[in-house]
Amino acid sequence: MNARTAGPVLVVGTGLLGASVGLALRAEGVDVLLADVSPTALDLAVDYGAGRLPAPGDEPALVVVAVPPDQIPETVARVLAHHPGALVTDVGSVKQQPLEALRALGADDSRYLGSHPLAGRERGGAISARADLFLARPWVLTPHERTTPAQVRVLEDLVLDLGATPVRLSPEEHDASVAVISHVPQLIASLMAARLVDAPSAAVGIAGQGLRDVTRIAASSPELWVQILGANADAVVPVLEAVGSDLAGLVEALRGQHRPGARRAVAEVLAAGNAGVSRLPGKHGQDARFASLVVLIDDRPGQLAALLTEIGEVGVNLEDLRLEHSPGAQIGIVEVAVLPEVRDRLERELTERGWRIAG
Ligand SMILES: NC(=O)c1ccc[n+]([C@@H]2O[C@H](COP(=O)([O-])OP(=O)(O)OC[C@H]3O[C@@H](n4cnc5c(N)ncnc54)[C@H](O)[C@@H]3O)[C@@H](O)[C@H]2O)c1
Numbered sequence: 458m459n460a461r462t463a464g465p466v467l468v469v470g471t472g473l474l475g476a477s478v479g480l481a482l483r484a485e486g487v488d489v490l491l492a493d494v495s496p497t498a499l500d501l502a503v504d505y506g507a508g509r510l511p512a513p514g515d516e517p518a519l520v521v522v523a524v525p526p527d528q529i530p531e532t533v534a535r536v537l538a539h540h541p542g543a544l545v546t547d548v549g550s551v552k553q554q555p556l557e558a559l560r561a562l563g564a565d566d567s568r569y570l571g572s573h574p575l576a577g578r579e580r581g582g583a584i585s586a587r588a589d590l591f592l593a594r595p596w597v598l599t600p601h602e603r604t605t606p607a608q609v610r611v612l613e614d615l616v617l618d619l620g621a622t623p624v625r626l627s628p629e630e631h632d633a634s635v636a637v638i639s640h641v642p643q644l645i646a647s648l649m650a651a652r653l654v655d656a657p658s659a660a661v662g663i664a665g666q667g668l669r670d671v672t673r674i675a676a677s678s679p680e681l682w683v684q685i686l687g688a689n690a691d692a693v694v695p696v697l698e699a700v701g702s703d704l705a706g707l708v709e710a711l712r713g714q715h716r717p718g719a720r721r722a723v724a725e726v727l728a729a730g731n732a733g734v735s736r737l738p739g740k741h742g743q744d745a746r747f748a749s750l751v752v753l754i755d756d757r758p759g760q761l762a763a764l765l766t767e768i769g770e771v772g773v774n775l776e777d778l779r780l781e782h783s784p785g786a787q788i789g790i791v792e793v794a795v796l797p798e799v800r801d802r803l804e805r806e807l808t809e810r811g812w813r814i815a816g
């Protein structure tokens with residue numbers, strides 16, 4: 458345990474994000490103090506091992522505010538006043554509006570450096586927290602005019618200790634980016650999943666992996682997302698309008714599909730989707746650096762571990778992995794990504810060892 462971060466670190470808000478920060482820092486041996494407006498949420502986070510209650514005389518060098526978006530400005534302002542020697546960050550999903558609100562409260566923003574991990578889950582609370590939540594995920598730091606290089610270094614050290622990858626963006630760049638890579642995707646997932654409410658049970662019952670991929674985040678908390686979308690409305694609206702215009706074009710093309718150019722219009726929407734998804738870094742099966750192999754496994758305990766062990770035994774390094782399984786099905790589909798030069802050898806070796814290869 459060689460943490461770069463000097464404790465104690467105070468985490469304010471001990472739900473999914475706060476407790477995950479606590480768990481990951483504790484695993485690195487960093488002293489973590491916890492605070493939450495809800496005594497139950499606080500007790501839960503302590504019970505799960507995310508940190509301890511502050512004792513008299515404890516003074517954090519760094520504070521991570523992980524409260525709901527509409528609580529961030531007031532909470533950061535209060536923390537800045539209570540801990541005059543501490544650098545304060547937050548993990549909120551929007552950066553510009555909270556900074557403006559903090560300034561409007563008259564807070565000393567010179568010790569506030571906002572940040573945002575692009576990692577999360579569709580369920581909140583310490584009960585859903587995980588020490589590995591941030592592993593290999595981008596974590597955006599949003600320095601402003603009064604941020605010093607030393608403060609950026611302290612926060613980057615925290616991010617590295619949490620296993621994440623620090624990225625620097627201005628608050629404006631951040632908000633425009635998350636509108637397109639997180640906030641509108643949330644709405645599209647919700648809109649699609651909403652079609653299922655009145656769909657016949659027979660239709661919902663045969664849903665495959667495609668629908669599950671598109672709708673996973675539709676299970677997210679409406680309370681949280683109303684706050685996020687409201688705080689970033691200026692950046693979200695133009696992206697939504699662009700989607701709306703594409704959608705209207707698609708409807709028109711399909712209605713008049715025998716008109717000249719109509720099929721091409723549909724094809725262009727799909728081709729643009731291909732081009733867009735191929736830009737996602739590390740997106741499984743799409744990353745041009747890797748080749749994929751699909752292995753079928755029995756849907757029973759230990760099968761995935763056995764497969765991974767054997768891939769290791771044949772000396773192949775796994776670059777990425779995706780597991781699909783449908784409830785009720787007896788088969789799991791494991792798609793592994795490997796360097797192209799070892800793909801065929803891996804297929805041969807696994808086939809010889811009795812694994813079923815599906816592609
Ligand atoms: N959920 C995600 O996937 C995700 C990902 C990245 C960032 N975020 C951001 O992280 C923040 C926290 O989200 P979460 O999912 O952990 O929420 P959560 O509901 O799991 O946890 C929030 C915690 O904050 C506490 N709290 C509320 N008001 C408080 C206050 N005034 N003072 C102290 N504690 C207070 C609540 O009791 C709760 O325990 C949000 O700002 C969100 O935008 C969430």
Ligand SMILES: O=C(O)C(=O)C[C@]1(C(=O)O)C=C[C@@H](O)C=C1
Pocket residue numbers: 549550574575576577578579638639640674
């Ligand atoms: O549920 C997930 O998997 C997420 O990572 C959620 C996600 C995202 O869009 O990437 C959602 C909002 C947060 O601000 C950060 C992360």
